[in-house]
Amino acid sequence: MFLSSVEMRQKSVCLGSSRVAVTYPAALDLWFDGLVEPADESIAPRKWVRLSAQNPLGRFEVRTSLDPPATGLDLGDALATFWERVSFLLVGDLRDAIALHAAALCQGDRFVLLPGLTGSGKTRLSLWYRTQGFDLGTDEVMTVSPGTDETGDIVLSSVLTRPVILKALGDVNTLLRPGETPAVQQNSSCGLLLRIEGVTPWTRRTVDRAIIVFPRFTPGGQFNVTALTPGEACLCLIESCLNARNLPRGGLSLASLLACRASAITLEYGETCQLDGTLDVLTRQVLATPTAREDLAALCEAFTARVAMRNAVVAASSASAQTSVDTPKRAIPAPTEKRFPRRLTVGMATYDDYDGAYFTIQSIRLNNPELEGALEFVVIDNNPGGPCSAALSDLGKWIEGYRYVPSGEWNGTAVRNMVFEESSSPFVLCIDSHVLIVPGSLSKLISYFESDPESRDLVQGPLIYDDLRTKSTHMEPQWRAGMYGTWANDPRGEDPAASGFDIAMQGLGLFACRRAAWPGFNPKFRGFGGEEGYIHEKIRQRGGRTLCLPFLRWMHRFGRPLGAPYVNRWEHRMRNYVIGFTELGLDTAEMEAHFAELLGAETSARIFTEIKLELGIR
Amino acid sequence: MTGSPVTSIDHIPVPAAGVEMEVVDGEVLLYHPQQTRAVYLNPTAAVVWGLCDGSRSIGEIIRVLGESYPDADSLTDDVLATLNQLQGNGVLVVG
Numbered sequence: 001m002f003l004s005s006v007e008m009r010q011k012s013v014c015l016g017s018s019r020v021a022v023t024y025p026a027a028l029d030l031w032f033d034g035l036v037e038p039a040d041e042s043i044a045p046r047k048w049v050r051l052s053a054q055n056p057l058g059r060f061e062v063r064t065s066l067d068p069p070a071t072g073l074d075l076g077d078a079l080a081t082f083w084e085r086v087s088f089l090l091v092g093d094l095r096d097a098i099a100l101h102a103a104a105l106c107q108g109d110r111f112v113l114l115p116g117l118t119g120s121g122k123t124r125l126s127l128w129y130r131t132q133g134f135d136l137g138t139d140e141v142m143t144v145s146p147g148t149d150e151t152g153d154i155v156l157s158s159v160l161t162r163p164v165i166l167k168a169l170g171d172v173n174t175l176l177r178p179g180e181t182p183a184v185q186q187n188s189s190c191g192l193l194l195r196i197e198g199v200t201p202w203t204r205r206t207v208d209r210a211i212i213v214f215p216r217f218t219p220g221g222q223f224n225v226t227a228l229t230p231g232e233a234c235l236c237l238i239e240s241c242l243n244a245r246n247l248p249r250g251g252l253s254l255a256s257l258l259a260c261r262a263s264a265i266t267l268e269y270g271e272t273c274q275l276d277g278t279l280d281v282l283t284r285q286v287l288a289t290p291t292a293r294e295d296l297a298a299l300c301e302a303f304t305a306r307v308a309m310r311n312a313v314v315a316a317s318s319a320s321a322q323t324s325v326d327t328p329k330r331a332i333p334a335p336t337e338k339r340f341p342r343r344l345t346v347g348m349a350t351y352d353d354y355d356g357a358y359f360t361i362q363s364i365r366l367n368n369p370e371l372e373g374a375l376e377f378v379v380i381d382n383n384p385g386g387p388c389s390a391a392l393s394d395l396g397k398w399i400e401g402y403r404y405v406p407s408g409e410w411n412g413t414a415v416r417n418m419v420f421e422e423s424s425s426p427f428v429l430c431i432d433s434h435v436l437i438v439p440g441s442l443s444k445l446i447s448y449f450e451s452d453p454e455s456r457d458l459v460q461g462p463l464i465y466d467d468l469r470t471k472s473t474h475m476e477p478q479w480r481a482g483m484y485g486t487w488a489n490d491p492r493g494e495d496p497a498a499s500g501f502d503i504a505m506q507g508l509g510l511f512a513c514r515r516a517a518w519p520g521f522n523p524k525f526r527g528f529g530g531e532e533g534y535i536h537e538k539i540r541q542r543g544g545r546t547l548c549l550p551f552l553r554w555m556h557r558f559g560r561p562l563g564a565p566y567v568n569r570w571e572h573r574m575r576n577y578v579i580g581f582t583e584l585g586l587d588t589a590e591m592e593a594h595f596a597e598l599l600g601a602e603t604s605a606r607i608f609t610e611i612k613l614e615l616g617i618r
Numbered sequence: 619m620t621g622s623p624v625t626s627i628d629h630i631p632v633p634a635a636g637v638e639m640e641v642v643d644g645e646v647l648l649y650h651p652q653q654t655r656a657v658y659l660n661p662t663a664a665v666v667w668g669l670c671d672g673s674r675s676i677g678e679i680i681r682v683l684g685e686s687y688p689d690a691d692s693l694t695d696d697v698l699a700t701l702n703q704l705q706g707n708g709v710l711v712v713g
């Protein structure tokens with residue numbers, strides 16, 4: 001007779017006041033990382049689950065204090081069964097918290113909750129959120145309970161350290177963080193079980209801000225996000241509640257509290273790439289600032305429309321490719337060779353924003369007829385070969401002094417260096433491709449520069465908002481919501497005839513500088529963000545002044561109801577700040593503290609470490 | 619579904635035993651503890667529900683609503699449909 005001894009582990013899993021003792025073979029430690037030691041081994045546990053090996057080898061059984069044993073299971077099914085029964089026992093008599101069938105992620109005290117039934121796409125979505133910098137607490141069960149005092153606080157816990165289970169298979173690596181591999185994985189009849197490093201449950205975290213996303217994943221389906229009212233969100237929460245039967249009023253009061261505290265949306269999606277540039281932006285917006293229900297509804301409509309438009313463009317492209325296989329890739333128009341040295345160059349970089357560029361340039365021409373022949377226009381097409389390229393190039397047939405320059409080599413903030421490189425005039429006004437300038441301002445700007453031909457200054461003007469009254473003359477050098485600079489107004493900017501005055505910084509939708517004095521954005525900048533404040537300090541370090549000229553008034557189109565066609569990423573912005581601050585010898589401590597507060601200490605530290613490693617900064 | 623369709627306007631609708639109501643930021647949800655099920659009421663249904671306190675017949679409910687909403691078309695049909703849905707969800711008893 002062959003005898004063998006298998007070392008077993010005894011641990012506990014807790015959910016609120018509910019506790020289940022678990023036993024499993026020590027050889028499977030990797031699958032059970034994070035469980036706690038039993039509180040008192042001398043007391044026989046009332047609820048227990050035991051996973052053990054069977055003969056023949058490779059087969060397992062799961063026994064519990066309640067159910068008949070499940071035997072003859074392979075490892076994947078044994079693990080899935082084990083955790084399913086642990087969850088059932090934990091939730092069965094939980095009475096002091098709502099147990100939600102939900103995934104939960106956090107960034108500091110900001111939360112993303114993903115309630116949904118099995119197969120709704122919670123795990124896939126939660127892994128995608130991980131790649132966006134959120135920390136995953138659970139992909140299966142979480143609890144919601146009231147705070148300990150009368151403040152109306154809500155406390156969330158994600159307690160189950162079970163493996164994540166991906167039901168619909170695909171390329172798992174696309175759902176993990178760059179360079180990450182699962183600690184261990186195993187197929188089962190429920191899907192692929194993954195144990196991922198760094199998935200750490202958390203207990204009793206008070207909610208500051210939260211977004212609740214009710215997902216519905218249909219492979220290949222359309223993207224759609226819809227804002228929910230608190231009542232609708234409350235109903236959906238109750239539908240995801242696993243222990244309503246145990247709770248007073250079915251947990252309705254607590255669900256109602258959470259629904260009123262958080263923003264809630266439904267999400268239909270068919271592939272995770274639909275979420276890039278849509279759900280990530282929406283989530284960060286909601287978590288960064290309080291979002292009114294009407295605004296949330298408008299954002300959802302805009303992002304849904306944006307993906308629909310993206311799909312339509314892709315469909316049109318593939319249809320056109322099918323009807324004419326010989327059709328070459330959309331041609332990139334040639335750059336305008338001729339240069340137009342004038343008194344002032346008005347330059348802009350644009351990414352698929354033909355309408356913006358058209359109206360910006362034509363409004364300048366219509367409103368400043370006295371400058372006919374005095375202006376050069378330089379348009380840097382940042383998506384050469386894109387849908388707007390031919391139309392942007394063709395504008396040169398109608399606008400005298402117009403130069404079209406395709407450039408896909410740079411993108412984001414730093415592409416504006418090209419405006420200065422391609423300009424032929426001594427002075428350059430660089431504007432966003434969706435800016436309107438008050439009539440008469442440009443003549444005054446030209447006179448201003450020509451009276452100081454050796455200027456080393458960066459000049460800007462008051463931004464006028466859509467009501468035509470509210471203004472921002474500058475930005476205060478303060479951190480808020482991941483941005484350096486908060487809009488502010490100086491009364492010295494009220495009178496357009498008043499003299500210029502020094503400002504710390506200003507938004508860069510409009511700025512002007514003598515071409516030879518332009519210090520340039522750091523060429524390592526990537527994506528968007530990090531330029532305000534940086535370029536101002538750089539000008540000052542070179543002996544220039546940064547000025548607000550009250551006459552140089554401008555409007556900026558902030559609204560993008562169809563969404564911007566590029567992705568604005570925190571990582572790019574943080575990277576640009578690190579590059580800029582380091583270049584100028586500025587202390588990065590305040591910036592790092594701000595992002596730690598905004599994104600969570602662990603997440604921001606990870607991003608900053610990666611950035612500094614890449615850049616070779618200690 | 620619970621109960622027969624509402625046909626007589628002389629019947630008096632009352633909330634089913636144990637049904638809980640929660641007002642969430644002005645919206646009304648009902649919870650049926652036996653069925654562990656929540657029901658969301660749209661604004662119209664919430665108004666009808668508010669009148670189902672056992673003191674009024676269906677005919678009286680229609681009359682009260684008719685006075686408050688004189689321009690409403692097909693009021694009787696809407697009220698009956700709402701009551702049928704509430705009864706079907708088990709949160710209302712009509713007898």
